[in-house]
Amino acid sequence: MTLTDEEKTTGSGPAGLGVVGWLRWGWRVLTSMRTALILLFLLALASVPGSLYPQRGVDPGAVARYFQNDPTKAEWLDRFSLFDVFTSPWFAAIYLLLFLSLIGCVLPRTTVHLKEMRRTPPPAPRNLSRLPHHADIEGDLASAEAYLRSKRWRVTTGDGWVSAEKGHLRETGNLLFHVALLVLLVAVGVGGLFGYRGNVLVVEGDGFANTVAAYDRYLPGSQVSPEDLQPFSFTLKDFQATYIGPGHEKQGQPLDYYAKLAVQDSPTAPEREFTLRVNEPLEADGALTYLIGHGYAPTFRITGGDGKVAFEGAVPCLVNDTSTYESECVIKVPDAAPEQLAFLGRFLPSTVPSGTEWLSIFPGAANPTVQIWPFKGDLGLDAGVPQSVYDLGGHQNLKPLGQMSASPKPMAVGDVVDLPEGAGKIEFTGVKEWITLQTTYDPGRFPALLASGAAILGLLLSLLIHRRRVWVRVRDGGVTVGGLTRTEGGDFGEEFAELTKALEHHARAEVKDVS
Amino acid sequence: MSPDRLATLSDQLVLAAILLYLAAMIGYALELAFGRVTETVRERRLVTVGGPSDDLPEPAPAPEPASWAPKAGLVGTAAMWLGWAANAAGTLTRGLAVDRWPWGNMYEFVVAMLLAAVTVFLLLQIRYPVRFLGAFVGVVAAIGLGFAVRVLYTQAGPVVPALDSYWVAIHVTAAVAASGLFIVGGVAAALFLVRKEGPSRLPSRADLERVAHRVIVIAFPIWTFAVISGALWADKAWGRYWGWDPKEVWAFITWVAYAAYLHARATAGWKGKAAMIVSLIAFACLMFNLVGVNIFIGGLHSYADVK
Numbered sequence: 095m096t097l098t099d100e101e102k103t104t105g106s107g108p109a110g111l112g113v114v115g116w117l118r119w120g121w122r123v124l125t126s127m128r129t130a131l132i133l134l135f136l137l138a139l140a141s142v143p144g145s146l147y148p149q150r151g152v153d154p155g156a157v158a159r160y161f162q163n164d165p166t167k168a169e170w171l172d173r174f175s176l177f178d179v180f181t182s183p184w185f186a187a188i189y190l191l192l193f194l195s196l197i198g199c200v201l202p203r204t205t206v207h208l209k210e211m212r213r214t215p216p217p218a219p220r221n222l223s224r225l226p227h228h229a230d231i232e233g234d235l236a237s238a239e240a241y242l243r244s245k246r247w248r249v250t251t252g253d254g255w256v257s258a259e260k261g262h263l264r265e266t267g268n269l270l271f272h273v274a275l276l277v278l279l280v281a282v283g284v285g286g287l288f289g290y291r292g293n294v295l296v297v298e299g300d301g302f303a304n305t306v307a308a309y310d311r312y313l314p315g316s317q318v319s320p321e322d323l324q325p326f327s328f329t330l331k332d333f334q335a336t337y338i339g340p341g342h343e344k345q346g347q348p349l350d351y352y353a354k355l356a357v358q359d360s361p362t363a364p365e366r367e368f369t370l371r372v373n374e375p376l377e378a379d380g381a382l383t384y385l386i387g388h389g390y391a392p393t394f395r396i397t398g399g400d401g402k403v404a405f406e407g408a409v410p411c412l413v414n415d416t417s418t419y420e421s422e423c424v425i426k427v428p429d430a431a432p433e434q435l436a437f438l439g440r441f442l443p444s445t446v447p448s449g450t451e452w453l454s455i456f457p458g459a460a461n462p463t464v465q466i467w468p469f470k471g472d473l474g475l476d477a478g479v480p481q482s483v484y485d486l487g488g489h490q491n492l493k494p495l496g497q498m499s500a501s502p503k504p505m506a507v508g509d510v511v512d513l514p515e516g517a518g519k520i521e522f523t524g525v526k527e528w529i530t531l532q533t534t535y536d537p538g539r540f541p542a543l544l545a546s547g548a549a550i551l552g553l554l555l556s557l558l559i560h561r562r563r564v565w566v567r568v569r570d571g572g573v574t575v576g577g578l579t580r581t582e583g584g585d586f587g588e589e590f591a592e593l594t595k596a597l598e599h600h601a602r603a604e605v606k607d608v609s
Numbered sequence: 610m611s612p613d614r615l616a617t618l619s620d621q622l623v624l625a626a627i628l629l630y631l632a633a634m635i636g637y638a639l640e641l642a643f644g645r646v647t648e649t650v651r652e653r654r655l656v657t658v659g660g661p662s663d664d665l666p667e668p669a670p671a672p673e674p675a676s677w678a679p680k681a682g683l684v685g686t687a688a689m690w691l692g693w694a695a696n697a698a699g700t701l702t703r704g705l706a707v708d709r710w711p712w713g714n715m716y717e718f719v720v721a722m723l724l725a726a727v728t729v730f731l732l733l734q735i736r737y738p739v740r741f742l743g744a745f746v747g748v749v750a751a752i753g754l755g756f757a758v759r760v761l762y763t764q765a766g767p768v769v770p771a772l773d774s775y776w777v778a779i780h781v782t783a784a785v786a787a788s789g790l791f792i793v794g795g796v797a798a799a800l801f802l803v804r805k806e807g808p809s810r811l812p813s814r815a816d817l818e819r820v821a822h823r824v825i826v827i828a829f830p831i832w833t834f835a836v837i838s839g840a841l842w843a844d845k846a847w848g849r850y851w852g853w854d855p856k857e858v859w860a861f862i863t864w865v866a867y868a869a870y871l872h873a874r875a876t877a878g879w880k881g882k883a884a885m886i887v888s889l890i891a892f893a894c895l896m897f898n899l900v901g902v903n904i905f906i907g908g909l910h911s912y913a914d915v916k
């Protein structure tokens with residue numbers, strides 16, 4: 095991508111460098127070890143802001159809050175893609191350069207390595223006692239050669255010497271590792287293009303069918319069309335959670351939760367039972383569905399001022415505090431007549447009074463109640479402006495009904511409250527639970543796994559194996575063994591000592607066999 | 610024994626380990642201060658070959674070593690082994706008390722990680738002449754355990770469902786092992802930088818560098834495995850194998866930084882000081898990921914359980 099720039103600057107380059115010269119120079123710089131090092135550091139540095147600022151791909155809500163709290167700063171940050179670091183052009187520039195560099199590094203090294211593998215070990219130097227490792231031993235060339243071959247050294251012989259080499263796997267492993275990194279990047283890219291991700295909230299008793307419209311949030315890769323979605327569906331039969339009981343420091347911490355689903359892998363497939371847990375996703379046709387959150391959905395029956403039932407059903411509440419599951423709900427009743435109704439609710443799963451207020455002390459629904467603040471007026475749903483179902487904010491046309499208390503008396507299941515001003519009544523009919531699910535389809539995940547495995551294998555080979563050579567030369571009566579390791583580290587000294595011992599031993603054994 | 614008794618015993622063993630590591634540190638330090646000066650001829654040769662040429666100090670006439678000094682060193686070594694045993698028993702009893710792998714929260718993780726670091730040191734000093742690294746590993750272990758007990762402590766108990774998985778055994782164990790190795794590498798690298806050339810009772814610079822390199826070369830594939838198995842777990846638990854969660858970002862940064870160290874070593878001209886500095890930067894990233902991310906940043910990996 096930098097090639098066009100380079101072409102333009104040709105004129106001002108060092109004398110004699112044509113376009114080709116510049117390209118060659120650029121390629122050489124890019125694929126040099128120093129550049130690779132700098133790029134590695136830049137990559138690390140560039141990911142730092144991704145951990146300091148909230149990221150849209152991870153927590154869009156936090157980004158929205160940042161914009162609310164400090165709009166000017168947020169706008170500046172956004173200009174530099176600091177809320178989308180890992181999809182930003184500058185991050186992409188660094189890793190693309192790095193991987194270009196990697197390709198430029200791996201290709202020539204592969205050809206060199208292939209040649210090396212076919213070459214025979216070099217002849218023995220004249221004077222083996224100049225080598226860092228050497229020893230005079232009793233023995234003969236033939237037995238040394240036989241022994242080295244039996245230990246899978248590559249061996250050549252000449253007049254009065256044996257030459258052996260081992261450890262080509264080091265470079266093989268190193269190349270494997272670097273190629274695996276390239277494959278990994280490609281696999282991640284494929285997953286991004288051909289995969290999708292969707293989030294949805296489902297209340298007990300309700301169903302879900304895997305279609306774009308059914309999701310609350312749907313993030314497809316650019317090559318995914320709605321018809322590609324796997325046609326599975328399920329019903330949420332039941333959700334159960336257990337928590338650590340009182341008396342422990344971690345009271346209220348969940349111990350286990352699971353959702354019982356009735357699943358159909360396709361519209362014609364038979365129904366099957368599945369228990370969905372954290373760490374145990376539902377698989378249907380390559381798409382995986384995960385349990386990622388849960389909460390309460392109290393059910394209500396709401397009657398308008400005209401005496402007709404205007405709403406009946408469950409209202410999912412957002413969890414305020416995961417240690418008590420104190421939750422907040424919004425109920426909008428556009429069908430209420432003569433005037434539309436709306437309610438703010440506060441759901442308390444394990445209610446206890448505390449002074450003039452009420453609190454939840456435990457996440458389990460031991461004593462579920464709801465506090466209700468009623469409103470009436472125009473919900474403005476006809477205006478066509480999209481609204482959040484979890485928010486009453488911005489409704490200027492709603493008026494509080496009656497006296498607003500900071501902490502109204504909570505309703506227990508079965509309670510009915512008549513609304514002030516004859517606006518109707520609300521009945522708290524029961525408690526259900528909801529779960530949030532994430533469905534992901536990522537065709538790159540298996541190739542990525544294979545590449546990761548190959549990377550580890552290659553890494554182990556490249557770090558633990560050492561390239562080494564030994565030579566044996568006859569010298570009046572005995573033989574001299576010399577050794578050299580071409581890569582540092584390891585304990586070649588020890589291996590060499592063992593090898594010389596083994597060579598002597600082997601020679602002696604052969605003599606015995608012959609006699 | 611009941612789980613409660615085991616948990617209490619575990620807490621006491623960790624406290625004992627702190628005291629023993631401190632004792633080890635003092636023993637080693639006494640021998641360091643008053644013991645025999647090690648010979649450094651070999652090192653001087655290495656310096657002229659490649660190392661940065663700090664001015665070699667005039668070899669000072671070695672003071673007469675105190676006769677009791679070697680005994681202090683011996684006591685140090687014994688205390689280190691005993692501290693290790695207490696540390697190991699503390700981790701084991703914690704595991705028995707909670708009936709799961711004993712690295713499910715940050716307190717347990719740090720205790721296990723320091724156990725790994727001390728294990729690595731004890732194994733190393735058998736093969737390499739780096740016994741006095743013990744003084745510094747001892748300090749790090751004692752301070753680390755102290756920090757764990759004072760700041761990170763959590764009562765023994767079950768973990769949240771997301772952590773109740775065999776992936777803890779795979780992923781966290783690898784992270785513990787790699788971190789333990791990296792700690793010893795970090796201590797050796799730091800000592801390399803503060804140690805002057807010339808005669809000294811400390812391990813020679815060449816030995817320190819060799820040990821640091823050795824340890825990092827072993828730790829790097831383990832760390833790579835820890836990151837990859839973390840991705841596998843994330844794929845099981847959250848539906849994506851990589852999501853740039855802060856913990857993941859810093860694991861990646863750490864990995865890249867150690868890869869940069871290995872490249873720096875493999876390229877000529879970056880041996881010695883420069884490479885050691887790169888390894889310390891990488892180590893700082895590792896520590897930030899462990900402490901900084903859990904405490905200051907948060908994210909999905911909210912297992913820290915720190916209040």
Ligand code: HEM
Pocket residue numbers: 124125126127130134192195196197199200268272275553556557865868871872875
């Ligand atoms: C994604 C970035 C990269 C990572 C994580 C990485 C990682 C590694 C690792 C861990 C080693 C083993 C070091 C050793 O043998 O001690 C290595 C070796 C090597 N890498 Fe990379 N590498 C990357 C990119 C590159 C690039 C772009 C180049 C080329 C410019 C390169 C060239 C080499 C060479 C030549 C070696 C062999 C060094 C030797 O064994 O003497 N690497 N790499």
